[in-house]
Structures are given as structure tokens and as C-alpha cells.
Amino acid sequence: MNKKVLSIMSIFLLVIMLSAGCGSSNNSGSVNSPEVGDTTEGKTFKVGLECDYPPFNWTQLDDSNGAVPIDGCAEYAAGYDVEIAKRIADGLGRELVIVKTEWSGLLPALTSGKIDAIIAGMSPTAERKESIDFSTNYYKSDLVMVVKKGGKYERATSIQDFKGAKVTAQIGTFHYTVIDQIEGVIKEPAMDDFSAMRVALESGMIDGYISEKPEAVSAEAANENFTFVEFDDGFVTSDDDTAIAVGLVKGSELIEEINRILAGISDAEKEELMNEAIKNQPKE
16 A cells, blocks of 8 residues: 555545544434434433533533433533433433434424424423423523613613614524514614624623523623623513423323423422533633
């Protein structure tokens, strides 16, 4: 075998190694995953989440702080959602499998059977309940606005103080719809994820974005230039809008057992898990 052939083979192997990184599934579901429930050691519990929504969930390079391997990937998922998923999987007696899935692909992945559940900081809104079922709530939080520290909106007390402000929220969430409650707001296009919104806020492309309080606390901890506004006169929402629950297919046989497991997690433990997730989240 001559040097030219060896050189070509080396380049080919390098390309294969570089392309073997972590992928995120889209509307078709998981990347390189077995069918739901298939494993040599017993049934799996396949959970879909973005792995990009701290402190609820994020991606990291090792298994520190209780992180779980991401399916088909060399990276790990951690955060509040992952801790809840671990407790549910243990209670079900199943092996937890984390399937990294884009936000817009979560419902299709669930309804097509690529995952068993969505545990991704998802609110059980009336619109989503038309297509999937939800467990009892495993967290509840009010909406806030993340803004620049020291900026003109830092001392806002009402959502109407954001008249003329450039505001956005994540695509496919009710957060984006409530922007319409602000009179005279400049409603910027919805963004794919919170990482993109943080970059947009830092660069001045937007004046604020809407999120749940834990994500806002996370943003403030990760970036000293950020803070968030809790409103005296805030958004009009339903209880379901500001709650977070496990998404399941219609008529899922798992729902009663998952509700039983969630009932066994006290409010104090939930708050402790959230505080730990905020503390352990990756710093920007």
C-alpha cells in the first residue's frame, strides 16, 4: 500500500470521526435510536427534551451533577427536567434514555412513537391538550421579562412599561402570544431557543424576552449584564399556562403511574432540585 493510498484512507477516517458527533432530532424523532421499549436489559423510558433550556435542561460534556448520556451522542443532559425524568424512570422500573429533540419536533416525536414522554419545561396549554395528554404539574412559575441590567426597562413594574420596546419569546410557546397584551410593543419574530434570545438581548437586537422565572434567574446568574422584571401588573394567563407537566400520548397507560410518582416528590424537594439546577447550570 503506497503513501498516496494511506493518505486518502487517513483523511477518510478523520472525516468519519468528525461527523460522529451529537445530533438533535427534528420532527422525525430520535437520531440512531432503538425502537421505544427495546433494550437488552428491559423496557426503556425515552424522554424528549431540547437540552438547551437551563435551568430546566442543558447539554454538558461529562456526567457531573447527575447528568445522563444523550442517546446517540458523546454528550450528557442535566438540569431540573432530567432530575424529574430520573425519578419517573426509577419509579417505572425502566431505563432512562434522553433523546435530544428540537422544541418544534417534540410533539411530532411523541405522537409518532419515537419518544415515550416530553419532559422539557412544557406547559399543558389548552392548545397542546388537543393533541396530547399531560401529567399533573411538576413545577409552576410566573412569567417575567429578561432585560439588560442598568437599561431603561430594568425598573419596569407593568408590562405596559414596555410600550415601544422590542420584545420576543420562544417559537411555539404561549410566551410569544402574550406579547400582544403589551400596547404599542414591537413584537420581534419568535426565536428557536433561549440561547438565541440571550445573544439577541446582549447584542441589543431586542430589549427583552419573556420566560419563566427559573430561566430568568439562570440568565442573570450566567451573564452579569442581565436581570429580570417581576411585574406588579403582569400578563393575564391561566394556571395551565404557567405550569409545567409531562407530555404523553393520548390515552397513555403510563399517566396514572407517573402521576403517582410525581405526587411522591414534595414541594420542598422540587424547590431544592430547581435551586441545584440553577447552581449547576453551565456559565456563558
